[in-house]
Amino acid sequence: MCGIIGYVGNDHALPIVATGLKNLEYRGYDSVGIALNENGIDVFKKSGEIDDLDVPETHPSNCGIGHTRWSTHGKPTDVNAHPHTDEDGEVAVVHNGIIDNYEALRAELDSHTFTSETDTEVVPHLVEEYLADDHDLRSAVEATIARLDGSFAIAVTASGHDGFVVARRDSPLVVGHGDDGAFVASDVTAFLEHTRDVSYLEDGDVAHLTTDGVSVFHDGEGTDRAVQTVEWEAEAAEKGGYDHYMLKEIHEQPQALRQTLSGRLDTVTGDVDLELDLPEQYLSSLQEIQIVACGTSNHAGRYAARLFEQFADVRTTVETASEYEFSGGRDPWRTLVVAVTQSGETADTLSAMRRAASAGARTLAITNMVGSTAARDADHVVYIRAGPEIGVAATKTFAAQVATLTMVSVYLGRQRGTLSGDRASSLLSNLRELPGAVQQVLDDEERTRDVAAEFVDSDAFFFIGRKLGWPVSLEGALKLKEISYIHAEGFAAGELKHGTLALVTDQTPVVAVLTDGAAPRKSLNNVKEVESRDAPVVGVSSLDDTTKYLDVEFTVPELGVLEPLVANVYLQLFAYHIADELGRPIDKPRNLAKSVTVE
Numbered sequence: 001m002c003g004i005i006g007y008v009g010n011d012h013a014l015p016i017v018a019t020g021l022k023n024l025e026y027r028g029y030d031s032v033g034i035a036l037n038e039n040g041i042d043v044f045k046k047s048g049e050i051d052d053l054d055v056p057e058t059h060p061s062n063c064g065i066g067h068t069r070w071s072t073h074g075k076p077t078d079v080n081a082h083p084h085t086d087e088d089g090e091v092a093v094v095h096n097g098i099i100d101n102y103e104a105l106r107a108e109l110d111s112h113t114f115t116s117e118t119d120t121e122v123v124p125h126l127v128e129e130y131l132a133d134d135h136d137l138r139s140a141v142e143a144t145i146a147r148l149d150g151s152f153a154i155a156v157t158a159s160g161h162d163g164f165v166v167a168r169r170d171s172p173l174v175v176g177h178g179d180d181g182a183f184v185a186s187d188v189t190a191f192l193e194h195t196r197d198v199s200y201l202e203d204g205d206v207a208h209l210t211t212d213g214v215s216v217f218h219d220g221e222g223t224d225r226a227v228q229t230v231e232w233e234a235e236a237a238e239k240g241g242y243d244h245y246m247l248k249e250i251h252e253q254p255q256a257l258r259q260t261l262s263g264r265l266d267t268v269t270g271d272v273d274l275e276l277d278l279p280e281q282y283l284s285s286l287q288e289i290q291i292v293a294c295g296t297s298n299h300a301g302r303y304a305a306r307l308f309e310q311f312a313d314v315r316t317t318v319e320t321a322s323e324y325e326f327s328g329g330r331d332p333w334r335t336l337v338v339a340v341t342q343s344g345e346t347a348d349t350l351s352a353m354r355r356a357a358s359a360g361a362r363t364l365a366i367t368n369m370v371g372s373t374a375a376r377d378a379d380h381v382v383y384i385r386a387g388p389e390i391g392v393a394a395t396k397t398f399a400a401q402v403a404t405l406t407m408v409s410v411y412l413g414r415q416r417g418t419l420s421g422d423r424a425s426s427l428l429s430n431l432r433e434l435p436g437a438v439q440q441v442l443d444d445e446e447r448t449r450d451v452a453a454e455f456v457d458s459d460a461f462f463f464i465g466r467k468l469g470w471p472v473s474l475e476g477a478l479k480l481k482e483i484s485y486i487h488a489e490g491f492a493a494g495e496l497k498h499g500t501l502a503l504v505t506d507q508t509p510v511v512a513v514l515t516d517g518a519a520p521r522k523s524l525n526n527v528k529e530v531e532s533r534d535a536p537v538v539g540v541s542s543l544d545d546t547t548k549y550l551d552v553e554f555t556v557p558e559l560g561v562l563e564p565l566v567a568n569v570y571l572q573l574f575a576y577h578i579a580d581e582l583g584r585p586i587d588k589p590r591n592l593a594k595s596v597t598v599e
């Protein structure tokens with residue numbers, strides 16, 4: 001997804017902006033550009049990668065904005081790349097998001113010449129108009145954004161004006177306060193090596209960054225946004241010796257899970273401390289939980305739904321966020337809508353949250369990103385604390401989401417009086433053992449690499465599992481297809497025979513989740529079904545008598561309802577090594593972006 005970086009200060013802007021763009025590469029992009037403001041504006045932009053950008057060795061400017069673009073309006077061409085300028089090249093703009101009314105604005109600006117197909121290009125032309133009308137840069141930007149419908153984070157610099165002005169609506173922007181200058185970015189990873197003191201802009205904020213510092217305005221009035229310290233080390237966002245971020249993040253799971261659980265469990269009383277303060281009366285009268293999420297987060301939600309029903313005795317549905325409507329005669333006051341989103345910026349999930357909130361339902365965000373839109377929009381928030389995830393394929397954040405949601409299920413069960421202290425204690429003990437169990441799987445990586453090499457030429461893969469094994473089979477298939485480009489599908493094990501069994505051959509391995517919490521004995525019948533069609537079967541099992549049914553067996557340590565989550569780590573490694581064998585660009589799969597901020 002698009003990324004923004006900007007710098008103004010005592011140092012030369014070009015190397016800072018260029019490095020910032022490199023740091024944002026993980027978000028996915030297809031074109032890139034930089035504008036430097038020094039007695040006039042120089043723009044360098046291009047479709048392709050940052051390293052292809054033709055920039056001078058040095059440039060005297062101390063003010064620059066940069067952008068990585070992921071195309072939405074107009075193809076990934078040089079002309080469509082950001083920054084966009086007005087006709088005279090006096091105003092330069094970078095933009096994340098979508099301007100819904102750009103066609104109407106273009107029609108209105110009929111005396112201006114447009115060169116790109118983008119929605120963004122209306123912005124520099126509008127700013128140009130307001131500057132010509134004696135506005136200063138900030139008020140020109142304020143007047144411009146008042147004309148825009150849609151979502152945006154923008155940075156605008158103009159010849160003869162100090163620094164640059166940024167503004168946001170429904171798209172994140174974070175300001176960095178360094179000793180030698182000020183930064184702005186769509187996420188902190190862009191400038192973390194320069195400063196960890198940041199403030200998150202709110203929707204409707206406009207900020208002017210100059211060599212003198214940062215001034216923030218809301219509705220035209222000066223305001224302050226608290227400065228927070230980012231605890232993540234810059235090196236935590238680097239590959240740390242692994243070939244890919246994805247592999248590093250798979251291996252970080254034990255540590256990430258420890259962070260997720262830290263200080264939150266009381267295994268003696270069976271209570272959890274999530275700093276979650278849902279009113280007692282609301283909880284006891286709760287009729288339904290709706291989980292809204294996309295992709296991997298949706299699979300984590302499906303895992304959680306079963307735990308919510310089992311431990312908190314409350315009907316729970318899982319909605320694909322892009323399809324969500326608050327409907328069906330529900331009582332909004334007795335419905336809790338839980339948005340699960342790693343980034344906290346997924347447009348489909350945010351939109352579902354807003355629909356729920358406007359119907360009157362209470363919302364809870366489960367997210368990794370402090371200061372994200374989901375975290376700020378929701379009535380309540382619980383952070384999964386997984387640390388930065390750079391690989392497009394979600395791995396450690398899935399584990400941290402499921403662990404966090406398991407704690408939420410305990411919280412709900414305890415508050416509603418549906419979960420005994422003993423049962424809760426035993427669940428929390430399992431959670432405590434989770435990092436160690438995941439480590440055991442990671443220690444078996446060598447074998448997953450060998451098995452992956454054996455199956456790398458397969459036509460397709462089917463993943464099957466029941467109960468908690470079903471979301472894990474969906475997740476295993478998603479991981480494999482997104483990074484290896486081999487067709488893979490996940491199924492409720494009992495569903496395969498209702499159609500897809502016709503596709504099963506000796507060239508389509510079947511991966512079966514056969515652990516506690518996944519009704520493994522029943523799934524063994526389905527294993528036999530596919531075996532009799534000659535399909536090789538890879539079993540991820542915690543049963544001690546499954547070897548004879550399986551061509552390959554991976555063993556999961558005993559951990560009750562968390563066993564399918566541990567099994568998932570085998571599926572991650574399996575997907576990774578198949579993709580690696582095939583030489584795929586694992587951290588940046590084609591057509592995909594880490595954070596999908598358009599609907």
Ligand code: M6R
Pocket residue numbers: 294295296297298340341342343344345346349392393394395482594595596
């Ligand atoms: O940031 P979110 O969790 O809201 O992202 C939702 C999906 O785009 C995401 O989980 C996606 O499916 C994964 N990156 C795939 O590995």
